Amino acid sequence: MARKAPTKLARLMKTGLLVLFIIAASVGATLYYSLQQSSTPAWLAWAEKGQSVEAAPAPDEPPVVKVNAKPIFAPLDPFTVTLNENGRSRILYVGITLRVQDDGSRSMLVEYMPMVRDRVLKILAEQRPTYIQTSEGRQALVAQLSAGLKEPYAPNTAVPNINDVLFTAFVIQ
Known part of the structure; x- marks a missing residue:
């Protein structure tokens, strides 16, 4: 069948x-x-x-502290600086992005951008090319930039909350 x-x-x-x-x-x-x-x-x-x-009442848990889920970045226009060492000139091209704690810090950096760029240029111009090519030298440069940018911007006495200085481009010729 x-x-x-x-x-x-x-x-x-x-x-x-x-x-x-x-x-x-x-x-x-x-x-x-x-x-x-x-x-x-x-x-x-x-x-x-x-x-x-x-x-139902809320459970007895401590309140959750809101943490910025998304990082806040403040990119700076690239810098080109002439570095001198032992009578020899070299060119440093560096792109920098700052990671900040909050939007207030980012707007402060934007508001005082000419002073921010001036501080960065002065710090970069003091560097020795052979030193900043090393990992240790770049870490020291990050520390110098971070300290220099965290100082108050006159006439404002507040300082921006900068978490990190990030290199987005770093070329020495």
Whole structure:
């Protein structure tokens, strides 16, 4: 005897039953694991007392301190400086981006940008090319730039909160 091919309705019913089974398994697994996490889930405890879930007081947890999830950067236009060492001139091309703590620090840097660039140029011009080519020299340069940029910008007495000085380009020729 030949078997009949399943009809469209039969295939649709099988697919529907499979989807229902998957949903039921998912809900069951979720409830099982949530019951395992705590002895009595909050929604069940409040339902047993006849109170709604919306009326539940906040748990006794310390408040979460908001931390800037996204970093705030203040890019500076690239700098080109002539460096002299032992009578020999070399050119330093450096791109710098500052990582700041908050938008207030970024706007302060933008507001005082001519003074920011002047401080950076003065610090860069004092460098020796052979030293800043080393890892140790670059770390020292980062420390000098960070200290120089964290000083107050007259007449403002506030200082920008600079977390890091990042080199986005660094070429000595």
